[in-house]
Amino acid sequence: MKTEQGVLRISIAVTILLAGVGILFGILSGSFAIVFDGVYAMTDAAMTVVALLVANLIASSASGAGKGRLVKHFTMGFWHLEPMVLGLNGILLTGAAIYALINAIGSIMAGGRPLDFGQAIIYAVVTLAVTIAMAIAGSRANRTIQSDFVALDAKAWMMSAGLTSALLVAFVIGSLIQGTQYEWLSPYIDPVALALVCLVIIPIPAGTIRQALADILLVTPSDLKSHVDAVARAVVERHGFLSYRAYVARVGRGRQIELYFIVPEDFPAKKLQDWDRIRDEIGLAIGDEGPDRWLTIAFTTDPEWAD
Template sequence: MSSGSRRSGFRPDTEAGALRLSIAATVVVSALGIGFGLLSGSFSIVFDGVYSLVDGVMTSVALLVANLIAASTAAGAGGRRLVQRFTMGFWHLEPMVLGVNGLLLTGAAVYAFITAIGVLLSGGRALNFDQAIVYAVLTLSICLGMGLLGLRTNRRLKSDFVALDAKGWLMSGAITASLLVAFVVGVAVEGTELAWISPYIDPTVLALVCLVIIPIPIATIRRALADILLITPADLKAQVDDVARAIVAQYGFVDHRAYVARVGRGRQIELAFIVPAGAPPRPLEDWDRLRDEIGAHIGHDTPDRWLTIVFTTDVEWAD
């Protein structure tokens, strides 16, 4: 691989490039968190670093899945080999990764909340606020920068992976911002009559922020479960039914059956048209042209659309 292609691998204008850049930034944030956490004696900072590390691992898995999907739908020998081994594609992996990622993010926030409550009940924790503030400022800058970059990039990419990654960065930024506020207030009350609250500031703010961010990944988890369970998306089903009913009326068919599912970025559509028994035979080319017409009406003809159209006189084959 040339140096130019290596540099282009971290460009955020592609899904893979955005995820690679996120992974690199996550490694930096994780190292900062664990290092400064140990130096300052802050469990919250250590947790923030470990949280970033877990998020980075899941982003690496998301990148792997994104590359597999792109490779399996691409032309060339590599894509053909993947299709031969995985004829149904890799779309089913995407909601699995999104669901696990969302659960881990929520679980991490729940764990942080429980930890914060435990620290509060045990009398708080003394910190080196100067080192903690340096960490919080550096990490907050990286988190906000990566989160905003991901949101801006995803306006064009429209990738669930990049969207969840950007959400993860903003969640990390919220946690870090709460820590920064706690550390600044801790420095401000040192040597005053309010110094007794200093050990309680960090866990209190962290607990409040966790309550806010815990629900954030729930929408992603819900959609991932719907994709894994192959729950029929109502909007796609309605669109396909409208197209099929128009074709039935136009060509004098008896009825149709439509089966649709959304699996990650993939759209799986199976259409069966019931043709009147004894209808005049047609050349296969006519049926192929009709399939092309139906596919054009349905739209979204991309490598991520799986469309099957059959014609039969036997209702049992359609059901």
């Protein structure tokens, strides 16, 4: 649980196990809510596998270790794949919840469904313990890792824990009303609980989807643009340049920054080493140097090259 890939591998294994158990228990107990829980987990596991592949590609590309044919075809790196995976993951999870909500409403209108509350409670207790443990472990690990993939994975575990908690409460209530005057409500317990849980979890991936779309569309992050502008203005004033052009984008974990400085035509000639020292100065002022920063700095006397 110390690396992004390690966290995702463990999450995949646990998710697949829970998904299989959930679908089996759902069929045996007659609970569509539990079946949905298993399908939801299986969908999340599939997307986590894709996230792990993308994370490995980004790591190998950024470190320069990847020399395979695929890396040669993506010389600009694989950062652009990260928001695509995050957005698709959020959309699939939201779509699964909407589909389950529609089925729950249809079941309520049809008079509900019978349910074996004993088996359902056993499943809910075990699953709740596992999901809470995974959510806590993922959140703690991401304090150091700082990965969007791990953050989304931890959020998915928290969503699963919330879903399971609601189902557990509903199943316990259903079990308690057996043999009472409220037993006629039993067939509605499962679809009503599922509908309520879906209404809660449907909006949760919205933030991830919105950020992913912003990254895919190369929407300029205002805070990063303001910082780069401040650095560029200081450089222009300090070195006597005419102006600058800054182009900034956030693509997943990657930050792409292009800076063009307009130099006067009569500017004193400098050695290439001197221009490199200015680049180093600018890069140091921008900060966050690392494999996820793509920084291009150019100097020209022709503004058309910068526009």
